[in-house]
Amino acid sequence: MSRAPLFALALALALAAPAFAAPADDPITPAPTAKDWQALAQRPDWSGSWFPVISDQFAQVTSNPVPWKPEVQKQIDHWDAEEKAGRPRGLLLDCLPHGVPSFYLITHNSIEILQTPGRVTILGESDGNRLVRIWTDGRKAPADPDPSFHGYNIGTWQADTLAVSTTAILPQTWLAVSEAVGIAIGEGAHVEQKFHLIGPDTLAVDLTITAPAVLTKPWETRRLFTRKRARSYEIVEGVCRQGDFEETTDQWGNPAWSPLAQSADGNVLAPPAK
Amino acid sequence: MLKKILSASALAATLALSAPSLAHHSFAMFDQGKVVNLRGTVSGYRWVNPHVSLFVEVQDGPAKHGVWAVELTSPGNLTRLGWSRQSLKVGDKVDVEVNPLRDGALGGGFRKATILSTGQVLQARLVEIEKPG
Numbered sequence: 001m002s003r004a005p006l007f008a009l010a011l012a013l014a015l016a017a018p019a020f021a022a023p024a025d026d027p028i029t030p031a032p033t034a035k036d037w038q039a040l041a042q043r044p045d046w047s048g049s050w051f052p053v054i055s056d057q058f059a060q061v062t063s064n065p066v067p068w069k070p071e072v073q074k075q076i077d078h079w080d081a082e083e084k085a086g087r088p089r090g091l092l093l094d095c096l097p098h099g100v101p102s103f104y105l106i107t108h109n110s111i112e113i114l115q116t117p118g119r120v121t122i123l124g125e126s127d128g129n130r131l132v133r134i135w136t137d138g139r140k141a142p143a144d145p146d147p148s149f150h151g152y153n154i155g156t157w158q159a160d161t162l163a164v165s166t167t168a169i170l171p172q173t174w175l176a177v178s179e180a181v182g183i184a185i186g187e188g189a190h191v192e193q194k195f196h197l198i199g200p201d202t203l204a205v206d207l208t209i210t211a212p213a214v215l216t217k218p219w220e221t222r223r224l225f226t227r228k229r230a231r232s233y234e235i236v237e238g239v240c241r242q243g244d245f246e247e248t249t250d251q252w253g254n255p256a257w258s259p260l261a262q263s264a265d266g267n268v269l270a271p272p273a274k
Numbered sequence: 275m276l277k278k279i280l281s282a283s284a285l286a287a288t289l290a291l292s293a294p295s296l297a298h299h300s301f302a303m304f305d306q307g308k309v310v311n312l313r314g315t316v317s318g319y320r321w322v323n324p325h326v327s328l329f330v331e332v333q334d335g336p337a338k339h340g341v342w343a344v345e346l347t348s349p350g351n352l353t354r355l356g357w358s359r360q361s362l363k364v365g366d367k368v369d370v371e372v373n374p375l376r377d378g379a380l381g382g383g384f385r386k387a388t389i390l391s392t393g394q395v396l397q398a399r400l401v402e403i404e405k406p407g
Contacts, residue, residue, distance in 0.1 A: 051354070053404045086376035088300035108400065109350055125350050127324060180300035201406030226406040228354075236350040242322045270329055270341035270380055 029137065032117035039117075044160045044196075046113040049233040050203055050225035054108055060221050061177045072183055072214045079181045088180035095240035097130050099149030099173035100166045101191045104205050104223045106176050110235045111225065113195075120155055120162060127240040134164050141167055149173050151191070161196040175211055186213025201227035299325075301345070304373040304383035312337050312344075312382075316366040321349050321359035328362065328384065330370050343381040344372050346398050354403050361396060362387070 068076055079089050092098070098107060109126035118137035124130040134155040145152040151166040167190045175189075176182025192208040203225045210218040245257035261269040318329035326346040332339050346352060349359070362368070367390040372382025387396045 051403060055401050055404060083300065083302045086303050086305060088302035090299045093299055109348060110354075126348070178300065180302055199406065226404060228403075228407070230354075232354045236353070238323050238348065238350065240324055243320070243325055243327070246320070270343040 027139075029118065036117035040115050043115055043157070046115065046195075046197075046203065048201075048227045048229045049110045049112050049235060051110050051228050051233060052107050053224040053226060056224050057106060058178075060223065064219075064221055066175075066177060066219050066221075067216045068183070069214055069216055075183060076177075076181060083178065083180040090180065091174050091176055091182050092127060092179055092240075095127060097149040097173075098124075098127065098176070100132065100151050100153075100169060101185075101193075101207055101209050102174045102176040102182065103130065103132060103150065104193070104207060105221070106178060106182075109238065110228070110233055112235050123235055125235040125238040127238060129235070129238050134162070136162075141165070147171070158194075161194050164193040164195070166191040166193070171213070175209065175214060183214050185209075185211045188212050198224075203227065301373075301383045303375055303377070304345075304381075305376045306373050306383075308374055309385065310337050310372050310374045310382060311335070312342055312368075312370040312372060314342070314368065314370070316362050316364055316368055317341055318364065319359075319362045323350075324348050326352055326357075328370070328387070330368060338380055340380045342370075342372070344370060344384050345381070346384040347400060351400060351403075352398060355398055355400075357396060357398070362389070367391060 066076075082089055097103070103122075103124060107124065107126050109124065111125070112123045114121040114123065118135065120134040120136055122132040122134070124132075130150065132150045132153060134153040136155040136157065139154065141152045141154050145168040147168045147170045149170055151169040153164050153166050155162050155164045157163075169185060169189050169191065171184060171187045171189070173185050173189075174182040175185040189209070189211040191210070194204075194206040196204055196206075198204045205223045205225070206220070207223065208218050208220050209215070244260055244262065246260045248256050248258040250256040312330050312332050313335045314330040314332035316328065317331045318327070320327045326349055328344040328346065330342045330344060332342055352358075352361075369388040369390065371385040371387075373385060375381040384398055388394070389396070
């Protein structure tokens with residue numbers, strides 16, 4: 001039997017099969033109108049750079065401990081003891097994102113908040129200039145969004161407060177109290193945040209963290225950021241792995257990188273004696 | 275022989291790809307309860323994320339002699355504290371206070387530096403820039 005008819009049939013089927021293209025349900029976001037841009041002027045002014053109140057991050061955890069489940073508390077106690085003993089577990093050594101909620105809980109670097117029609121965008125500096133995109137255009141979260149480190153963020157304005165609901169957080173994302181103590185947030189987590197000014201230059205982020213895999217009840221905690229307008233506070237490039245390398249030249253004399261000596265827990269080592 | 279080389283290359287590549295990057299880390303490996311004073315010469319100053327590093331060659335004094343690796347916060351945060359990538363240069367004579375590595379290796383977390391030729395003191399306390407304004 002000749003194979004030609006079969007080949008022709010297969011080719012016809014292949015050509016007739018629907019190509020991967022735009023999804024069937026793919027709403028169009030309309031271009032913003034002049035009114036949309038004008039509406040932004042009514043929002044609270046969150047311009048400038050926002051520096052975390054790092055000392056308060058620790059105070060919040062001490063005064064309002066995380067309601068870990070007993071079996072999780074044992075793990076936390078272990079990592080806490082390891083940190084105190086000088087053997088910190090490097091939650092961020094792999095340079096993966098802090099993710100939500102640790103993006104707010106433990107950052108040591110400035111953030112910037114951009115307001116444009118239909119969205120609020122938070123730019124981070126630490127470990128790779130992450131961004132959190134908060135949709136304020138009235139949409140609902142998709143039924144089954146791809147899980148991500150920063151989740152799917154829906155924002156609604158309640159007077160001068162931006163209320164954000166974050167879902168679809170990757171279960172491996174840290175729920176961290178420091179750079180060395182935390183636990184994966186687990187399945188089914190969601191995080192509510194309320195962003196609002198509590199002073200002319202003080203932004204509060206009130207978080208309600210629901211993480212049924214690791215918490216006995218939702219953990220309500222606050223993080224503070226202070227506004228800076230000096231240019232030195234503008235966020236800069238924050239490439240997490242840059243410190244893993246040193247400048248060199250390749251065999252053709254081009255500028256290049258080569259790995260740097262580091263210890264197992266991530267601090268640089270002095271170059272070997274020559 | 276070629277096969278062995280290829281296998282070795284594959285193993286090296288696998289190790290390289292599977293090795294964690296060792297960048298952003300807690301400072302708990304430094305003993306916050308101890309301070310070591312280093313008097314020496316800057317042999318390196320790397321203005322890179324996530325941690326700026328300073329190398330100080332110590333040849334005199336009570337601290338262990340050799341090249342110490344000193345870690346600081348990020349370039350962004352140091353800029354806010356008044357530093358720049360020009361703040362220190364190779365050859366500067368300095369006094370540097372560090373919290374030493376707990377394992378006794380020649381390294382520490384930065385506390386303070388004094389440039390001996392000018393008397394300029396460099397600090398890196400983030401708590402000082404937490405207030406608004």
